[in-house]
Amino acid sequence: MDFYPRPQFERKAWLDLDGPWSFDFDDQRIGIKHKWYETHDYSKEITVPFVYQSEESGINSQDIHDCVWYNKMIILEEVDAPRILLHFGASDYYTQVWVNGQYCGDHKGGHTPFSFDISNQIQEDRQLKIDVCVTDYSYDEHLPRGKQNFKGKSEGIFYTGTTGIWQTVWLEFTEKDYIDSVCYIPDTVENTVNISTEVQAPTNAKLGIRIYRGNEVIVDSTSIIKGHSMTVDFEIPDFNDHHYGYWWSPEHPNLYDVELVLLVNEQEVDRVTSYFGMRTVSIEHQLICLNHMPFYTKSVLYQGYYPNSLMTAKSDAEIKKDVELIKQMGFNSVRLHQKYENPRFLYWCDKLGLVVWGEAPNAYSFSRRSVEELLQEWQQAMKRDFNHPSICVWLPLNESWGVPKIKNSVVEQSFANTMYYLTKALDPTRLVLSNDGWEHTISDICTIHDYDADIEKLKERYTSVSAVLEGPQGRRIYVGDYSYDEEPMILSEFGGIAFEETNEDNASWGYSGASTSKEFEEKVLTIISTIQASELLQGYCYTQFNDLEQEVNGLLTMEREPKLALELLAKINQMK
Incomplete structure (x- = not known):
C-alpha cells in the first residue's frame, strides 16, 4: 500500500499488513471448535485486502463460502511502543480476531472500520500471529449489503458479492497517553x-x-x-x-x-x-447553497467497483484517477451509491474539489434486525467521515430498499423519519434525505429517480410540480401524510443509457439503449441538456460513472475507457 489509510487522522508510526496472508474456506464451520486460531495448516494464500471473489486476491472464485479464515505471521523487531493497535478498514460481515491465540474481539458490519488494542497479546520474542475468522451471510436480505447480490450470482443491478477483508489492515503504534x-x-x-x-x-x-x-x-x-x-x-x-x-x-x-x-x-x-475545510451547506430561500451562494448540482452516480478487484481499489492512484475523471467530465458532485467509500476517495474529493452525497448500503427486507444493523453501521460511517468537507448530503435510504412497504406502513415511515432525525442530531451541518428517489417522508431535498428515455415527456414533466409528484417510476414522491413543501428539487437518478462496443452477452442491459457510439453520445448530451432546461430542478445526478459487470450504462467502461468525448460532456455540464 502506497498511502496512509486514514487521511483525516494520521500518525507516522504505523505498519502496513496488506499483502500475502494464509487463507482457508471453512464451509463446515469447524474452525473455532477445532481452534484454528491456535494451530492450523492453511492450504491457500490470499492477497489482502482483496476478497477471494476477485482476481486480484489470487483465488478468484465466485462460489459461495460464507466462512473464511486468514492468518498472518510477523515479527516486530524494531518496534518498542507501549500501545499497539490492530486496524481493519472494513471486513464483510462478522469478524472475529485472535492474536497469538488470544481472543481480541469481534465486529459486526461489512463496511466500517474497527480496531483492537493488542498490546497485551505481544510476546517477549515480539512475534505476532494474527488469525481472523469472517462469517458472511450471502443470501440474507436483512443485512445492509448494498449492491452485493443476494441470490448467489451477479445479475441485473446486483453484482458479485464481497466476503471477508476488503480494506487495508494495519498496525499503529502509540504511547500509553x-x-x-x-x-x-x-x-x-x-x-x-x-x-x-x-x-x-x-x-x-x-x-x-x-x-x-x-x-x-x-x-x-x-x-x-x-x-x-x-x-x-x-x-x-x-x-x-x-x-x-x-x-x-x-x-x-x-x-x-x-x-x-x-x-x-x-x-x-x-x-x-x-x-x-471552511464551508457551509444550507437551504436559503428554497435554494441549495454552498457557502451561502446558490449551488446547482451536476452529479454522477458512482458505485466504487474496480476491474478485477470489485469494491477494493488496487492503488491510491486508481482512486485519484476516478475523481479526476469525474471532474474532467464537468461534474461538480458525486453521489456514492450503496457503499461507504474508502476514506482515500473522500480525501481526493476534499483535495481536488468534488461535492459528495454519502449514502448507506441498504438491506432489502424490513425487520428489527435490519433496522438495528443499518443504524449501527450508519452511525459508525458518519463518525468516520464527519470531518470531510466534501460531504454535503447524507442519504441513509434509497428507493425504499429495506422499507418496501413504506407507502402504507406507519412503522416503516417512522424508521425513515428516525434515520432523518438521528442524522440531523448527529450532524446538523449537512442536508439529509429520508428516502432518495421516491416515497419521501421528511427530506431537506425533494429527489426524484426517472429513467424515462422519451425526451418530450421529460420536457413536459419537469415543467410541472404536480406531474413530478405523481412519481415517474410509478411511485409517488411522498407517502402517507407527508407532502411537498417547496423543498429544492433534484433529479437524483436519470439516464442509464446502455452501450457497449461488442455486445456478446445477452445479459447486458441498461434502462434504455444506443446501438452506436455516435448515438450514445448524442443521447447522453441531449438528455442532460434537456434536464438542465428545467426551471423546477436545482440539479441532477446522471447514472452512471462506469459499467458494472452486466450493467453497461456507464459513461466509461469498467476499465475506465470513455464511451463518448469527455470534452463534449464537460461542455454540456458547464452550460448550467
Whole structure:
C-alpha cells in the first residue's frame, strides 16, 4: 500500500499488513471448535485486502463460502511502543480476531472500520500471529449489503458479492497517553472553526493545536485539558481581505492543515496531523447553497467497483484517477451509491474539489434486525467521515430498499423519519434525505429517480410540480401524510443509457439503449441538456460513472475507457 489509510487522522508510526496472508474456506464451520486460531495448516494464500471473489486476491472464485479464515505471521523487531493497535478498514460481515491465540474481539458490519488494542497479546520474542475468522451471510436480505447480490450470482443491478477483508489492515503504534479523536465544525458566518478533541491522558496534560494555511501558521495554541476532552473555537483570519477565496468549494478546494500535539509533563507523547475545510451547506430561500451562494448540482452516480478487484481499489492512484475523471467530465458532485467509500476517495474529493452525497448500503427486507444493523453501521460511517468537507448530503435510504412497504406502513415511515432525525442530531451541518428517489417522508431535498428515455415527456414533466409528484417510476414522491413543501428539487437518478462496443452477452442491459457510439453520445448530451432546461430542478445526478459487470450504462467502461468525448460532456455540464 502506497498511502496512509486514514487521511483525516494520521500518525507516522504505523505498519502496513496488506499483502500475502494464509487463507482457508471453512464451509463446515469447524474452525473455532477445532481452534484454528491456535494451530492450523492453511492450504491457500490470499492477497489482502482483496476478497477471494476477485482476481486480484489470487483465488478468484465466485462460489459461495460464507466462512473464511486468514492468518498472518510477523515479527516486530524494531518496534518498542507501549500501545499497539490492530486496524481493519472494513471486513464483510462478522469478524472475529485472535492474536497469538488470544481472543481480541469481534465486529459486526461489512463496511466500517474497527480496531483492537493488542498490546497485551505481544510476546517477549515480539512475534505476532494474527488469525481472523469472517462469517458472511450471502443470501440474507436483512443485512445492509448494498449492491452485493443476494441470490448467489451477479445479475441485473446486483453484482458479485464481497466476503471477508476488503480494506487495508494495519498496525499503529502509540504511547500509553494518546489523542483519541478530533472533530471540526466550520462556521462561515462567524468565520470560526470549532475543534473538539478526545484524549486518553492524565489531568495535567496539554494539547497543542496548530493550524496552517499553506505554509503560514494562522493558529498556534496550547491549552490544559480538563478531563478527557477539549472544545475550543478559533477565529480564521481573513486572507488578503477576501476570506471567501479560502473557503472550500469544487472550484477552490482550499484546505487547512492541522497539527495536534499531546504533552504530558511538558513532553510530547503523541502527534497527529489532520485537515479541515471552511464551508457551509444550507437551504436559503428554497435554494441549495454552498457557502451561502446558490449551488446547482451536476452529479454522477458512482458505485466504487474496480476491474478485477470489485469494491477494493488496487492503488491510491486508481482512486485519484476516478475523481479526476469525474471532474474532467464537468461534474461538480458525486453521489456514492450503496457503499461507504474508502476514506482515500473522500480525501481526493476534499483535495481536488468534488461535492459528495454519502449514502448507506441498504438491506432489502424490513425487520428489527435490519433496522438495528443499518443504524449501527450508519452511525459508525458518519463518525468516520464527519470531518470531510466534501460531504454535503447524507442519504441513509434509497428507493425504499429495506422499507418496501413504506407507502402504507406507519412503522416503516417512522424508521425513515428516525434515520432523518438521528442524522440531523448527529450532524446538523449537512442536508439529509429520508428516502432518495421516491416515497419521501421528511427530506431537506425533494429527489426524484426517472429513467424515462422519451425526451418530450421529460420536457413536459419537469415543467410541472404536480406531474413530478405523481412519481415517474410509478411511485409517488411522498407517502402517507407527508407532502411537498417547496423543498429544492433534484433529479437524483436519470439516464442509464446502455452501450457497449461488442455486445456478446445477452445479459447486458441498461434502462434504455444506443446501438452506436455516435448515438450514445448524442443521447447522453441531449438528455442532460434537456434536464438542465428545467426551471423546477436545482440539479441532477446522471447514472452512471462506469459499467458494472452486466450493467453497461456507464459513461466509461469498467476499465475506465470513455464511451463518448469527455470534452463534449464537460461542455454540456458547464452550460448550467
